[in-house]
Amino acid sequence: MRRWQLALAGSGFVLSLLVPLVVHSDYQLQVLFRIYLFAALGLAWNLVGGYAGQLSLGHAAYFGAGAYGLALFTRAGMPLWAALVMLVGLAMLFALLIGGVSFRLRGPYFALATIAFAEVLHAAAKNLPRVTGGDVGVPVPALFHTHANRSFYLCAVLLTAATTAATFLISRSRFGYYLMAIREDQETALSVGVNAARTKLHALLVSAAFTALGGALYGSLFLFIVPDQVLSIDISNEIAIVAMLGGAGTLAGPMVGAAVLESASEIFKTIFQEAHLLIYGLLLIVVVLFLPEGIMGGVEAIVRRRK
Amino acid sequence: MNLLEIEHVTKRFGGLLATNDVTFSIREGEIGFIVGPNGAGKTTLFNLISGVFHPDSGTIRFQGRDISRIRPNQAAELGIGRTFQVVKPLRNLTVLENVMLGAFLRTRSGTKAAEESRGVLRYLQMEKIADSPASGLPLPMLKRLEIARALATRPRLILLDEVMSGLSTAEALALAETLKKLPEWGISAVGGVEHVMQVVMSIADRVVVLDHGTVIAEGTAKEVVHEPRVIEAYLGSKYKELGL
Amino acid sequence: KGGGGQSNTFKIGVVSSFTGPQAAFGQAHKNGYTLALADLNAKGGVLGKPIELVYYDDQGRPDQAVQGVAKLVDQDHVPVILGAYTSENTRAMIPAVTQREVPLLIPTSVADNLMQTGSPWVFRVCQGSGNYAHAILDFLKHNGDPKTIAIIYENTNFGQSNDTAMREAAQQAGLTVVDEEAYQASSPDYKALLARVKAKNPDAIYFGSYLLDASTLMRQSAEVGLDPRYYTAAGTGFSAAEFPTKDKGAGAYAEYTISVSQWLPTAKWKGSKEFDEAFLKLTGTHPAYHAMEAYVTLAIAVAAIEKAGGANPVAIRDALRALWLPETPFGPIRFDEHGQNDHATLVTQIQDGQYKVVWPPDAAEAKPIVPTPPWNKRQK
Amino acid sequence: MSETLLALESVEAGYGDFQALFGVTLEVPEGAVISLIGANGAGKTTTLRVISGLLRPKSGTIRFRGEDISRVKAHEMVERGISHVPEGRQLFPHMSVEENLALGAYVPRTRPRLKKLIAEQFALFPKLAERRSQIAGTLSGGEQQMVAIARGLMAQPSLLLLDEPSLGLAPKVVDEVFEKIREVARTGVTVLIVEQNVVDGLSISDAGYVVENGAVVLSGSSKELMANEQVRAAYLGL
Amino acid sequence: MDFFTTLQAVVNGVLTGALYALVGMGMALIFGVMRIVNFAHGTFMMLGMYATYVLFVQAHVVPYYSFPLVALGMYGLGYLIYMALLRPIHGQSDFMQILLTLGIGLAITDAIQLVFGADYHQINFPLLEKNLHLGSHITVNAPWVVSFGIALVTGGGLYFFVMHTMSGRAARAIAQNRYAAPLMGIHLHRVQAFWFGLGVSAAAVAGSLLLPVFYLYPGVGDQFTLKAFVIVVLGGMESIVGAAMAGVLLGVVESLTSLYWGNEWALAVDFAIFLLVLSLRPSGIFGRQKA
Ligand SMILES: Nc1ncnc2c1ncn2[C@@H]1O[C@H](COP(=O)(O)OP(=O)(O)OP(=O)(O)O)[C@@H](O)[C@H]1O
Ligand SMILES: Nc1ncnc2c1ncn2[C@@H]1O[C@H](COP(=O)(O)OP(=O)(O)OP(=O)(O)O)[C@@H](O)[C@H]1O
Numbered sequence A: 001m002r003r004w005q006l007a008l009a010g011s012g013f014v015l016s017l018l019v020p021l022v023v024h025s026d027y028q029l030q031v032l033f034r035i036y037l038f039a040a041l042g043l044a045w046n047l048v049g050g051y052a053g054q055l056s057l058g059h060a061a062y063f064g065a066g067a068y069g070l071a072l073f074t075r076a077g078m079p080l081w082a083a084l085v086m087l088v089g090l091a092m093l094f095a096l097l098i099g100g101v102s103f104r105l106r107g108p109y110f111a112l113a114t115i116a117f118a119e120v121l122h123a124a125a126k127n128l129p130r131v132t133g134g135d136v137g138v139p140v141p142a143l144f145h146t147h148a149n150r151s152f153y154l155c156a157v158l159l160t161a162a163t164t165a166a167t168f169l170i171s172r173s174r175f176g177y178y179l180m181a182i183r184e185d186q187e188t189a190l191s192v193g194v195n196a197a198r199t200k201l202h203a204l205l206v207s208a209a210f211t212a213l214g215g216a217l218y219g220s221l222f223l224f225i226v227p228d229q230v231l232s233i234d235i236s237n238e239i240a241i242v243a244m245l246g247g248a249g250t251l252a253g254p255m256v257g258a259a260v261l262e263s264a265s266e267i268f269k270t271i272f273q274e275a276h277l278l279i280y281g282l283l284l285i286v287v288v289l290f291l292p293e294g295i296m297g298g299v300e301a302i303v304r305r306r307k
Numbered sequence B: 001m002n003l004l005e006i007e008h009v010t011k012r013f014g015g016l017l018a019t020n021d022v023t024f025s026i027r028e029g030e031i032g033f034i035v036g037p038n039g040a041g042k043t044t045l046f047n048l049i050s051g052v053f054h055p056d057s058g059t060i061r062f063q064g065r066d067i068s069r070i071r072p073n074q075a076a077e078l079g080i081g082r083t084f085q086v087v088k089p090l091r092n093l094t095v096l097e098n099v100m101l102g103a104f105l106r107t108r109s110g111t112k113a114a115e116e117s118r119g120v121l122r123y124l125q126m127e128k129i130a131d132s133p134a135s136g137l138p139l140p141m142l143k144r145l146e147i148a149r150a151l152a153t154r155p156r157l158i159l160l161d162e163v164m165s166g167l168s169t170a171e172a173l174a175l176a177e178t179l180k181k182l183p184e185w186g187i188s189a190v191g192g193v194e195h196v197m198q199v200v201m202s203i204a205d206r207v208v209v210l211d212h213g214t215v216i217a218e219g220t221a222k223e224v225v226h227e228p229r230v231i232e233a234y235l236g237s238k239y240k241e242l243g244l
Numbered sequence C: 001k002g003g004g005g006q007s008n009t010f011k012i013g014v015v016s017s018f019t020g021p022q023a024a025f026g027q028a029h030k031n032g033y034t035l036a037l038a039d040l041n042a043k044g045g046v047l048g049k050p051i052e053l054v055y056y057d058d059q060g061r062p063d064q065a066v067q068g069v070a071k072l073v074d075q076d077h078v079p080v081i082l083g084a085y086t087s088e089n090t091r092a093m094i095p096a097v098t099q100r101e102v103p104l105l106i107p108t109s110v111a112d113n114l115m116q117t118g119s120p121w122v123f124r125v126c127q128g129s130g131n132y133a134h135a136i137l138d139f140l141k142h143n144g145d146p147k148t149i150a151i152i153y154e155n156t157n158f159g160q161s162n163d164t165a166m167r168e169a170a171q172q173a174g175l176t177v178v179d180e181e182a183y184q185a186s187s188p189d190y191k192a193l194l195a196r197v198k199a200k201n202p203d204a205i206y207f208g209s210y211l212l213d214a215s216t217l218m219r220q221s222a223e224v225g226l227d228p229r230y231y232t233a234a235g236t237g238f239s240a241a242e243f244p245t246k247d248k249g250a251g252a253y254a255e256y257t258i259s260v261s262q263w264l265p266t267a268k269w270k271g272s273k274e275f276d277e278a279f280l281k282l283t284g285t286h287p288a289y290h291a292m293e294a295y296v297t298l299a300i301a302v303a304a305i306e307k308a309g310g311a312n313p314v315a316i317r318d319a320l321r322a323l324w325l326p327e328t329p330f331g332p333i334r335f336d337e338h339g340q341n342d343h344a345t346l347v348t349q350i351q352d353g354q355y356k357v358v359w360p361p362d363a364a365e366a367k368p369i370v371p372t373p374p375w376n377k378r379q380k
Numbered sequence D: 001m002s003e004t005l006l007a008l009e010s011v012e013a014g015y016g017d018f019q020a021l022f023g024v025t026l027e028v029p030e031g032a033v034i035s036l037i038g039a040n041g042a043g044k045t046t047t048l049r050v051i052s053g054l055l056r057p058k059s060g061t062i063r064f065r066g067e068d069i070s071r072v073k074a075h076e077m078v079e080r081g082i083s084h085v086p087e088g089r090q091l092f093p094h095m096s097v098e099e100n101l102a103l104g105a106y107v108p109r110t111r112p113r114l115k116k117l118i119a120e121q122f123a124l125f126p127k128l129a130e131r132r133s134q135i136a137g138t139l140s141g142g143e144q145q146m147v148a149i150a151r152g153l154m155a156q157p158s159l160l161l162l163d164e165p166s167l168g169l170a171p172k173v174v175d176e177v178f179e180k181i182r183e184v185a186r187t188g189v190t191v192l193i194v195e196q197n198v199v200d201g202l203s204i205s206d207a208g209y210v211v212e213n214g215a216v217v218l219s220g221s222s223k224e225l226m227a228n229e230q231v232r233a234a235y236l237g238l
Numbered sequence E: 001m002d003f004f005t006t007l008q009a010v011v012n013g014v015l016t017g018a019l020y021a022l023v024g025m026g027m028a029l030i031f032g033v034m035r036i037v038n039f040a041h042g043t044f045m046m047l048g049m050y051a052t053y054v055l056f057v058q059a060h061v062v063p064y065y066s067f068p069l070v071a072l073g074m075y076g077l078g079y080l081i082y083m084a085l086l087r088p089i090h091g092q093s094d095f096m097q098i099l100l101t102l103g104i105g106l107a108i109t110d111a112i113q114l115v116f117g118a119d120y121h122q123i124n125f126p127l128l129e130k131n132l133h134l135g136s137h138i139t140v141n142a143p144w145v146v147s148f149g150i151a152l153v154t155g156g157g158l159y160f161f162v163m164h165t166m167s168g169r170a171a172r173a174i175a176q177n178r179y180a181a182p183l184m185g186i187h188l189h190r191v192q193a194f195w196f197g198l199g200v201s202a203a204a205v206a207g208s209l210l211l212p213v214f215y216l217y218p219g220v221g222d223q224f225t226l227k228a229f230v231i232v233v234l235g236g237m238e239s240i241v242g243a244a245m246a247g248v249l250l251g252v253v254e255s256l257t258s259l260y261w262g263n264e265w266a267l268a269v270d271f272a273i274f275l276l277v278l279s280l281r282p283s284g285i286f287g288r289q290k291a
């Protein structure tokens, strides 16, 4: 990453923070919120999926931990800050469990193990109404009372900035090198002393922590959650799709992916009515066929060819 | 003092004895070579020393410490570097970055790691290609890259599995010249397996000959090539004729 | 702002599940709305403008339903929203409409927790699950008075609400709940679950199920020989028009089941028959009550807007509160202080493949057949 | 010598923007054993890849039995009688030795004789018979090389392309392998062999070509090449 | 729970499991053998159900006769999808296959809704009413038994084809070494398309057989995709027999979970077993242990 790219990213975030001065429609702010939220989630996913090459399709587990954590810990009487700490802790605990079981597995086994874990949590949330409220749902406390949409939007921008910064720092550190080495060839990584299991676990812990914060933010915006909303495989898929479509293992990929997918989904709904999923599906197919390394991967290839 | 001691090490795969009661040792500052026909158990032995496999029985000691059950990354931390018979460069990274990966074992700082790595590349005469991507390198360079990455971890012992196979005699001899200097750096080496006997003879202090997982001869290169069992199992009759 | 003040149509927002697992019901909504829209616009629309419905597809996902509220209110400036289909989605929308101060009219979601939020912006046209449970218990009390009951429900907001409602109501009424069985909707095989219930030998069974599971459950009940004295249900699947049919429901296996009903094409209310005919013409099938509920919900919204005299959400809310529509095809409409329409709940039983109202006595058109004959005594 | 089986004429080829071959011209007579010699990266492997259709030449023609095959795809080559034993063995790692061999006889021409052909390979490489049901990925390097060669022979080729068959083999095994190659050649199979091990390579060959930087710089009979000063200096280390 | 109730649950589980097995075997070809991560598997099953439904409604052919036709048609569709969409991205990362097949699944499901509507359908014919009695305690519903038989025969055929024909070997060879396969004379894409088509067609046949006892709507296949993945991994990836056994096992486990714990936990138990097996025996219950 060159200096000008850093400057670009920085000014991008500053500009994003100024958006509410221009955009007043709550709806547009909410769509923008979703874009930034999923950018942050995609970036968090990218640490594990893109950099370390471990395809997680179960990030809903951490997302749900965030949303349910906020609801349940505050219901138990904890102050907000403590609940935030606890929910991050809960997500990291899940990460520890998932990582423990599945990091010994490779390739598709790992992906399926993450799905399975998230689905077990999903079922537990549905079937244990005494703990989670079951499908009847639980209320989530409001993080902001005035100018809610604007505040949530700004929070999402900050979360994206934080994940971007974290990803940037990690990608240039020894940790980041190790992640890439594991992705490329785990045996080589081991031979130079990389504790692959621990390195992957650390990446997952960081990823889970950011994802949980995203989940808490999301739950609080809706004020009320049910398992299907925050623990379903749709959430896991959406997080992964945003990053993969944008370009796994690139810094800008998740942001681009979130912007394209979330706005496409909204626009298609209005234009194509019941056919919007057909068009959305075709969009995925077309991107894969014409930009097989994701959008940013494709852009990079073009830049390289120019050079 | 013995740096590495292999004592009665046996490893089975199913019914197959890949190494059978193998015993030998390598002293500090020594270059040893394990030779033997294909399937003799050389790679298996390296995998045992570097923690990829664990012996079914017997012990492996490194600097006096039992390392029979360590994991590969722990072996690296203790100072055992290794190369792979089938080269495994990280293809999306540059040569320098590949080597830095090794250097990161001893430092967290990227600048330090880069500096260290450039030193290693200089030693292996690879500084010119430091910034080219590892993919698309010719085989001799890939073999050297394997060595460079292992050296960057600052090992006390380096395991070189077939680093010279696929090289022409001239190239192999050039590499051997370089490797000869390893002990000056305080690094001992166990070379894997070179079928290029000429090269083995020129740099090995000690040669262990394996056949069917069993040690059939041990000594200096000159000694072992005259052992009838070695000639029969490994070298073939031609070497006798050549009278090496 | 509001109702497309400047534009030449009057916009009303609709959220429902037009794609995804609940799409069949979203489409039923859409058909109901389409018929209502045609009728209302033929009568001159509202406040002199033609009505335009702005649909938002929630894909069966609560977060999308909430997104829909934001779009419809902030972007399309609708002054009132109708929706959603599932109880989960509707529940998720309540904070959003409350925050934005726009009235929400609920056509079909029956979960009790929808009306417990205290939000003054929520109005429900259909009856809730608590009411269902009471109606069924009232019927049972006067028709043989069973002592034990088992509840079988899908593990969704809808199902869990019905379970809770029945459990609490049964306890009050002195019935013992011997079993509560949740199930994962759309499973191909419920025989093991039914075997469990059989082992508990309840006098009555109370189902909280959608149509397809209702059909599967009844077929497989016959297969495992589950013979309670009463098969009862919390409406929905068990009161769908298709349920007693052979092609889309349980056919003969639906016979004798007792359920509550919000509406039937044969209902005595004025306009029911016409709606049935119009629906048949539009889609080629008879309507389920979902379509009717959507139909009447739009009519209610328009009536309130007329009364409010403009697109002001507060005025519309107040108009809804005071609304009294004595004659709709869905029966009289009036919202209580919590926003619940006090809709008369009928208890029906399927007899000879037809829904027959059997309770309360003043509305009954047939005598209930109780207890349910065991499977091996039924005629094939 | 007999008829020309394979002829390359000014073949150019490369990988993406990188050009590896700059006009390779050579001829392989039927029944002969021909060596391709050259330093690392000279383009020997690339030449074989172009012949077996794994890589499409940018220009030039490749004739096999007089027919232009430069556009024929790799999988059709086998049926025509060209069998390529690639550099680096390239076995099917999770299959048994026997299954690997069976796949060598995949094409319709050889499929009916599957059993007989496998038996022939086991006779040629008795070591493989012992390991017949071992999973190929767990074989030692040398054992894998033998499987690769045997698998190539399963297709009963009229032209066998061998890319560094001695790579990673013990001296004794190298001798054996070269002996086997000579045996194969005696049965009438034409062999084009790429070798780093120049002495051994030329010792079993009738003639050879020296490749440098993607072009043929020298050719001649094995004797001539062995005697050539340039060759002796560059490749024999003498 | 008494003995016969449990036995009945096991019998029911085996019957359901046979259909899971068939779905799983299709997935074992596509994912286990060819390593194509197919998130549209359930969608293909759904298409099979719709095809069967149309044949029943339009031509009055019951599924037990129409399934070969459905299989053939879906084979063709699978072949085309492979050639048109999967072939261009062959050799790319798993990520792209996931995106692509998710896209295919979404597009097809929505297209079906646009054509057939979102409404539910089911079919009816006299056999469905028949129950068979095994002894005095065990009852089985006739259509399940017929489906079981057909699934068994189809599955057995599939197994033989993969393990004992050159074409099956070729498919496995491609999965293991794409570079070497053409050197054996294997036409990579033709073989892959063939097996992809066959995998799709196995899923579709499972759909045909499920239709008589289930109902039909555009999203009906979704729940089967994940199950199919679970089955393949439990079965040991490349093993067709393993997938079949894992499918049956899953059916029985679900049935017993419903009986002893509650139906709502059945899916969670599937996944829990999956996690347990993966952590204890990463090569699957029925897979060959690799060193
Ligand atoms: N993971 C394994 N599972 C089963 N057998 C194995 C495994 N690894 C190695 N073997 C067997 O153990 C024996 C020794 O193999 P090893 O790779 O150590 O030989 P090597 O001496 O390195 O040979 P080469 O010179 O050919 O590389 C061989 O017969 C091989 O087939
Ligand atoms: N897949 C590839 N992509 C890019 N360049 C390649 C590729 N394969 C080979 N090359 C390059 O093409 C040139 C010729 O390579 P080739 O493999 O034909 O050499 P060779 O003579 O067989 O060498 P060796 O003795 O190392 O096998 C080399 O510079 C090599 O780096």
Ligand SMILES: [Mg+2]
Binding pocket: B042, B043, B044, B085, B193, D140, D141
């Ligand atoms: Mg070896």
Ligand SMILES: [Mg+2]
Binding pocket: D044, D045, D046, D087, D163
């Ligand atoms: Mg080569």
